Amino acid sequence: MDNLKLITMSDVEAEQIKFLWKPYIAYGKITIVQGDPGDGKTTMMLAIAAAVTRGEKIGCGGNAAPADTIFQTAEDGLADTIKPRLEQLGADCARVHVIDEEDKTLSLVDERIEAAIIRTGAKLFILDPLQAYMGGADMNGTGGVRPLMKRLAAVAESTGAAIVLIGHLNKNGGSKSVYRGLGSIDIPAAARSVLTVGRLVNVDENMRAFIQTKSNLAPTGKPQAFGLDPVSGFGWLGDCDVTIDELLDGKKEQKSASQLDLAKAFIKGLLAHGDVPAAEVFPKADAAGFPEATMKRAKSDLGIKSVKRGNEWFWVMEANQGYQAAQESQRVQEPFLLADTLD
Secondary structure (H helix, E strand, C coil), X not given: CCCCCCXXXXXXXXXXXXXXXXXXXXXXXXXXXXXXCCCCHHHHHHHHHHHHHHCCCCCCCCCXXXXXXXXXXXCCCHHHHXXXXXXXXXXXXXXXXXXXXXXXXXCCCCXXXXXXHHHHCCCEEEEEXXXXXXXXXXXXXHHHHHHHHXXXXXXXXXXXXXXXXXXXXXXXXXXXXXXXXXXXXXHHHHCCEEEEEEECCCCCCCEEEEEXXXXXXXXXXXXXXXXXXXXXXXXXXXXXXXXXXXXXXXXXXXXXXXXXXXXXXXHHHHCCCCCEEHHHHHHHHHHCCCCHHHHXXXXXXXXXXXXXXXXXXXXXXXXXXXXXXXXXXXHHHCCCCHHHHCC
């Protein structure tokens, strides 16, 4: 057969997987972020995109050089929703791009995706929601989905960009979250990582978390919690002890988290966007039901420092060092209710 081509593995040069946020989002691969409407998946990805544009740490991940991103959305207005949220999250909006769909709607196999990533040098491409970009293909049919995902995976590999597809969950997928994503099983099968986002309302009405329900490139990461506070906005809360059943139900059994663990999450949320006057900490903690002794233990475990500025003491988290007070002031004075408007 003259058209037979063989690849000999001895001729293949091995490459190490690189991560935007290990082990959750890899460069050159497809990641799926799925969850029910209003659970914060879009806001979470906007926060990650903002961090990429600033070259700042994502959650517990490492730092990188500032980079461009592409955020493609079919659900939210750019001027009245996406840009205000990016500004609140501190994004460098000059590094955030959108493919213009005025003349032609985008699809997963559109050549403009690869062209846009190459032209901008984007390290992160986000498409929200997946269901809007199927190009008329039947999401539930293998024949329609597989070629689309194969093409998109090839674009991720050739450009080296991390491609994230945001999708909604269905209601009838059974206990396994991988089967609750809308459409054919070939969609999550093509992804190297799947992150399932949900609420933890009986811990805190503003608390969300994600669980890595699929990880092909590294050991599965720990669940990560984040807050959608009406005043302070988005904030990472760190590792979270939650099961997929609790996440999908929207409830977390209190017995699975100690009072100390909850106090640590409370402090991380409190300091997520900057230092807090010590005089404000304990009254807020008391209102939330945390004893002073538990707060002091949590503070010590987290390595929170007490720093005096003038005549006032502040609680300072190391990650907050150098955060501009002006940015924090703007967030407090002009809050956006992220949880009310974005998934």
